[in-house]
Amino acid sequence: MFNEESTSSPGMAIALEMTGVTKSFGAVVALRDGELRLRYHSVHALMGENGAGKSTLVKIIAGLYLPDAGTLSLAGNPVSFKTTADAKAAGVAVVYQEPTMLPHLSVTENIFMGRLPTSRSGNVDRKRMRREARALFDRLGVHIDPDRIADGLSIADQQIIEIAKAISMDARVLIMDEPTAALSPEEVRRLFAITRSLRDEGRAILFISHRFEEVWDLCDTVTVMRDGAYVSTSPLAETTERDVVRQMVGRDVDSLYPRGERTHGNTLLKVHELTSLGVFHDIDFEVRAGEIVGLAGLVGAGRSEVARAIFGVDRYDSGTVELDGTPVRRHDPLHAMGLGLGFVPEDRRHQGLILEFGLSRNAALAVRRMLARLGIITDSRENSLARTWLSRLQVKARALDTPAGTLSGGNQQKIVLAKWLAASPRVLIVDEPTRGIDVGTKAEVHQILADLTHAGMGILMISSDLPEVLGMADRVLVMREGRITAELSHEDADAESVMYAATHSEAVKA
Amino acid sequence: MTEVAFTASATSGTRTYLTHALPLWRRTLLTHEAMIILSVVVVSIIAAASIPRFATPLTLSYLLLDVTPILLCALPVTLILVSGEIDLSVASAVGFSNVVIGWLFAEGVPIQGAILAGVLSGLLVGLVNGFLVAVLQLPSLAVTIGTLALFRGISIGILGTDSITNFPVELKSLANANVPGTGFPLVMFAVLVAIVLFAVMLHFTPFGRSVYATGQGIDTARFSGVRTVRVKFTLFLLSGLLAGLVGAYYTFRYGSARGDNAAGLELAVIAGVVLGGVSIFGGRGRIVGVVAGVLLIGLVQSVLRFMNYSSDVINIAVGGLLVVSVAVPLAFTAITQTVAHARRKTSTPMRAEESQHRKGK
Numbered sequence: 001m002f003n004e005e006s007t008s009s010p011g012m013a014i015a016l017e018m019t020g021v022t023k024s025f026g027a028v029v030a031l032r033d034g035e036l037r038l039r040y041h042s043v044h045a046l047m048g049e050n051g052a053g054k055s056t057l058v059k060i061i062a063g064l065y066l067p068d069a070g071t072l073s074l075a076g077n078p079v080s081f082k083t084t085a086d087a088k089a090a091g092v093a094v095v096y097q098e099p100t101m102l103p104h105l106s107v108t109e110n111i112f113m114g115r116l117p118t119s120r121s122g123n124v125d126r127k128r129m130r131r132e133a134r135a136l137f138d139r140l141g142v143h144i145d146p147d148r149i150a151d152g153l154s155i156a157d158q159q160i161i162e163i164a165k166a167i168s169m170d171a172r173v174l175i176m177d178e179p180t181a182a183l184s185p186e187e188v189r190r191l192f193a194i195t196r197s198l199r200d201e202g203r204a205i206l207f208i209s210h211r212f213e214e215v216w217d218l219c220d221t222v223t224v225m226r227d228g229a230y231v232s233t234s235p236l237a238e239t240t241e242r243d244v245v246r247q248m249v250g251r252d253v254d255s256l257y258p259r260g261e262r263t264h265g266n267t268l269l270k271v272h273e274l275t276s277l278g279v280f281h282d283i284d285f286e287v288r289a290g291e292i293v294g295l296a297g298l299v300g301a302g303r304s305e306v307a308r309a310i311f312g313v314d315r316y317d318s319g320t321v322e323l324d325g326t327p328v329r330r331h332d333p334l335h336a337m338g339l340g341l342g343f344v345p346e347d348r349r350h351q352g353l354i355l356e357f358g359l360s361r362n363a364a365l366a367v368r369r370m371l372a373r374l375g376i377i378t379d380s381r382e383n384s385l386a387r388t389w390l391s392r393l394q395v396k397a398r399a400l401d402t403p404a405g406t407l408s409g410g411n412q413q414k415i416v417l418a419k420w421l422a423a424s425p426r427v428l429i430v431d432e433p434t435r436g437i438d439v440g441t442k443a444e445v446h447q448i449l450a451d452l453t454h455a456g457m458g459i460l461m462i463s464s465d466l467p468e469v470l471g472m473a474d475r476v477l478v479m480r481e482g483r484i485t486a487e488l489s490h491e492d493a494d495a496e497s498v499m500y501a502a503t504h505s506e507a508v509k510a
Numbered sequence: 511m512t513e514v515a516f517t518a519s520a521t522s523g524t525r526t527y528l529t530h531a532l533p534l535w536r537r538t539l540l541t542h543e544a545m546i547i548l549s550v551v552v553v554s555i556i557a558a559a560s561i562p563r564f565a566t567p568l569t570l571s572y573l574l575l576d577v578t579p580i581l582l583c584a585l586p587v588t589l590i591l592v593s594g595e596i597d598l599s600v601a602s603a604v605g606f607s608n609v610v611i612g613w614l615f616a617e618g619v620p621i622q623g624a625i626l627a628g629v630l631s632g633l634l635v636g637l638v639n640g641f642l643v644a645v646l647q648l649p650s651l652a653v654t655i656g657t658l659a660l661f662r663g664i665s666i667g668i669l670g671t672d673s674i675t676n677f678p679v680e681l682k683s684l685a686n687a688n689v690p691g692t693g694f695p696l697v698m699f700a701v702l703v704a705i706v707l708f709a710v711m712l713h714f715t716p717f718g719r720s721v722y723a724t725g726q727g728i729d730t731a732r733f734s735g736v737r738t739v740r741v742k743f744t745l746f747l748l749s750g751l752l753a754g755l756v757g758a759y760y761t762f763r764y765g766s767a768r769g770d771n772a773a774g775l776e777l778a779v780i781a782g783v784v785l786g787g788v789s790i791f792g793g794r795g796r797i798v799g800v801v802a803g804v805l806l807i808g809l810v811q812s813v814l815r816f817m818n819y820s821s822d823v824i825n826i827a828v829g830g831l832l833v834v835s836v837a838v839p840l841a842f843t844a845i846t847q848t849v850a851h852a853r854r855k856t857s858t859p860m861r862a863e864e865s866q867h868r869k870g871k
Binding site for chain 1: 525526527528529530531710714715716718719720722723726727729730731732733734735736737793794
């Protein structure tokens with residue numbers, strides 16, 4: 001299992017080498033045996049579940065953490081980064097999942113922040129800055145106005161700007177920490193094109209992602225970590241997805257997409273000509289008992305907006321929503337909940353959870369009224385509800401009053417699921433149910449959803465993760481620019497047919 | 511439907527969870543509320559020991575009588591702060607109620623009718639605030655500063671420089687009466703009932719959970735079926751109602767109705783609430799802390815008055831306490847974060863702890 005990387009890129013010099021790096025926080029060991037070898041001219045994948053130590057390793061390379069032991073060397077020279085500035089000066093740049101830009105400054109100013117070029121008079125040389133920024137964007141083949149304010153830029157554009165910044169500092173080692181988690185397929189394609197050109201220029205790139213198809217598409221080597229330790233490094237050509245998953249999880253994950261035979265019952269959710277002017281139009285579909293309906297499409301196609309309107313968080317202009325024949329009131333989530341609708345929203349930190357609340361308060365929030373006896377709700381009733389659901393969903397946590405914000409993404413998502421399952425809904429809408437969570441938890445969430453359909457629940461699943469939609473859904477609805485453009489059965493739906501419906505005609509723009 | 515067989519849990523056994531991450535003493539003693547209660551005790555002991563004739567039933571009686579309007583206003587204001595809003599207009603609502611009672615009584619309306627009108631006047635202030643803040647979603651800081659000035663202006667407009675004092679003697683003595691033989695005012699029974707009602711409402715009802723959720727994460731609250739507009743509207747109505755009742759109490763406690771009565775009371779109310787550990791940013795605080803915070807304010811006022819300081823000095827002290835009570839928790843957080851940052855601990859310990867959990871399996 002611990003096969004040395006030997007032949008993946010023969011002749012390519014080693015850009016960054018890390019051996020035996022450990023890092024503890026108090027009594028807790030976050031990284032036991034950090035090992036990594038990046039070569040120039042290479043895109044190297046780093047994979048592992050949440051908590052595997054990837055973030056700690058990256059933060060050590062970025063100069064955010066000082067390692068307790070071990071060695072780090074760049075191009076053969078031992079280095080020790082005490083600050084992020086040290087790392088940057090040595091040619092290491094990090095592009096984070098959600099870049100932090102100064103929102104009120106221009107794109108150009110963000111690129112040159114901290115090292116603004118000055119003219120002879122001592123003023124900031126704006127002309128030169130703008131010229132260089134434009135040159136950088138031309139080189140990357142993207143169209144971003146260097147003079148616009150950073151506020152309101154898409155995450156994809158912000159990442160491009162971070163990459164431009166890295167190039168302008170001539171970073172030889174570029175670390176991309178889950179850059180694709182919030183990107184649309186088109187944006188991912190653009191990012192990958194840029195990444196490949198950077199690789200071809202000779203840079204060493206570390207690419208962190210939970211998505212296998214992306215890793216296989218982009219990378220040449222993969223390092224797997226588990227439980228804070230190095231597991232293996234192998235050329236991608238010599239390994240399989242199954243091997244990597246086994247190494248990440250430490251066991252076989254039988255199937256990422258449990259299906260089994262499903263029997264569909266009567267129609268539970270019926271959406272008829274739902275329209276919110278300028279957002280979505282004439283949305284018509286049904287969800288039956290025991291069925292998972294996938295809602296696919298590009299980010300911005302209006303999928304979440306439809307879900308929010310159905311649940312009543314947002315208003316809509318016309319159309320009807322019925323649950324088992326009863327009309328669901330407009331703009332009244334409490335009414336929708338009363339009829340048996342649940343909604344696991346897209347943004348678990350801001351829409352699904354109260355981060356400072358303990359786990360049991362969060363789990364009980366949607367059922368607070370049902371939990372009360374004679375109008376009085378007690379901690380013990382909330383706690384017993386939480387105990388039931390947290391252990392059913394295998395949430396990893398120590399205590400019921402632990403603030404939800406301190407859990408990992410996967411466990412946070414399970415709390416949101418617990419909160420809605422506690423309400424025993426008849427139809428559950430899940431919006432990006434596995435975004436940003438590790439493979440092990442992802443498989444568990446899929447299993448939970450499958451189990452729920454066996455118990456007769458109807459599920460509407462919005463997901464930008466195409467394999468997930470194709471694997472889980474009995475029917476796939478595809479949205480494009482606010483309209484449903486295709487309805488495909490499980491058998492007919494494949495990546496091509498879904499992507500075609502999501503993007504056909506001139507919808508695609510770089 | 512509830513009895514779904516979960517494959518995931520079947521394979522990996524059951525998990526157990528502690529109810530609390532921290533032991534009881536740390537959850538109760540190392541809290542803001544405990545500190546304030548301790549301060550009340552310490553200040554009381556020092557004052558009783560060092561100021562001659564301070565520790566008498568008469569002092570207690572006056573302290574509690576003076577604290578009553580502050581405490582009654584502080585209860586709904588606590589809930590408003592927890593929901594993420596603020597109400598600075600309470601004192602003007604008290605004054606408005608007071609003036610309406612005096613004016614109608616002077617015009618010959620029976621005292622019961624005048625009291626009812628006074629309480630409704632307070633409710634009117636709450637209605638205006640609630641409409642502007644909850645329905646129109648205007649910022650409560652600006653709105654309630656506006657209604658503070660608005661209703662004070664109306665009050666002064668109604669009575670001019672007049673002051674009405676000929677209220678029924680029985681009501682005046684009732685408002686000032688003690689439980690016979692003690693320094694414990696009768697009105698405190700009503701106050702105790704109000705404290706219990708508000709504590710139950712905030713800590714033990716679905717409505718209370720909605721109030722916290724609204725203050726902590728209004729989007730999550732909405733996605734969880736909390737009708738946030740209704741929650742906020744209700745809270746401002748409650749604040750107006752209590753202010754209206756306090757206006758009636760004020761009228762008979764001091765036997766006067768004047769345009770400037772209760773002016774500036776909001777300072778003591780907000781100071782007491784914030785001193786009691788309620789976050790001005792919403793989502794945090796407990797009634798027990800607020801009761802202690804208001805008592806501390808009352809105690810400090812009482813001590814200074816006993817030592818013959820002028821009301822200006824008392825205002826300086828209360829204002830200072832307000833600033834300190836806002837600054838101390840923020841400074842504390844800043845210091846702990848700086849220390850944590852210095853140790854480079856920031857956000858990772860939890861993840862690290864999780865990886866240990868896995869190791870343990």
